[in-house]
Amino acid sequence: MLDPMTTLARWITEAEEAGSPSPRTLTFSTVDASGAPQARTVLSTRVGAEGVRFHSSSPTAKTRDLRHDPRSACVFFWPETGRQAVLHGTAREAAVEESVAAYGTRPRQLRLVAWAYDDVLREAGGGQADQEVVSADVAAPADLVAARVAVHAQRQEPLPMPPSWTTVDFSATRVDLWEGVGPELAARKTRFDRAADGTWTATEILP
Ligand SMILES: Cc1cc2nc3c(=O)[nH]c(=O)nc-3n(C[C@H](O)[C@H](O)[C@H](O)COP(=O)(O)O)c2cc1C
Known part of the structure; x- marks a missing residue:
């Protein structure tokens, strides 16, 4: 059985x-401490x-949600190819070494923004950007972030990774691959469920 994650990677290429x-x-969804869904x-x-991997602060x-409940979902939508992929599974923050390795590969502007976020989070935490201390969304006027980015842009040395920068790795247990098969025809949805041994089974379901 073809791994649906391989198909997903191909669908991204084809959308491009x-x-x-x-x-x-x-769209990445988590569950907050009250059980309410959150998406961004x-x-x-x-x-x-x-x-699926992405980076964040x-x-x-999202990182608060994942620490108390790793259950999460991802939705990709590509209007150009008439496809969507809906994934359910769990996510966790990767080891810091993984983030250090990835940070250097990110565009400079995003590396600067990460430092600006680090400043704001640490200020909100009275010197610590810590999950226990910064336990709610942080107020941050856009011009404050822009000013911080401008300060860090002056730095000449290679930017090290800010401590608050992180990598989120999502692992799917269910993947729904949906595609339209023509304007007058119904869509097709194939659901892939992953067994404990890592193998996938596919079922066509009502789209
Ligand atoms: C096109 C687009 C791409 C984004 N990419 C990221 C990303 O890769 N990582 C990230 O943390 N936030 C990204 N954001 C910002 C998030 O949507 C979100 O506002 C931010 O991560 C805070 O989310 P949270 O408070 O729910 O954790 C992106 C926003 C947009 C519109």
Whole structure:
């Protein structure tokens, strides 16, 4: 059985070839401490058999949510190819070494923004950007973040990774691959469920 994550990676490539301006962008959902769903847009930097990876700052709502409940979902939609992928599974923050390795590969502007966020989070935490201390969304006027970015842009040395920068790795246990098969025809949805041994079973379901 073909791994649906391999198909997902191919669908991203095909969306890009079809002119999608941001084929790696997805909606990432978590569950907060009260059990309420939370969703936001993120940009994946790796999609494949190992799962979906993106980068963020911590603590933010998503990293707080994941620490108390790793259950999460991802939704990709590509209007250019008439496809969507809906993934359910769990996510966790990767080891810090993984983030250090990835940080250097990110565009400079995003590395600067990460430092600006680090400043704001640490100030909110009285010197600590810590999950226990910064336990709610942080107020931050846009011009404050822009000013911090400008300060860090002056730095000449290679930027090290800010301590609050993190990597989130999502691993799917269920993948629904949905595609329209023509304007007058019904869509097709194939559900892939992953067994404990890692193998996938596929079922066509009502789209
Ligand atoms: C196109 C787009 C891409 C984004 N990519 C990311 C990303 O890769 N990582 C991230 O943490 N936030 C990203 N954001 C910002 C998030 O949507 C969100 O506002 C932020 O992560 C805070 O979310 P939270 O408070 O729910 O944790 C992106 C927003 C947009 C519109």
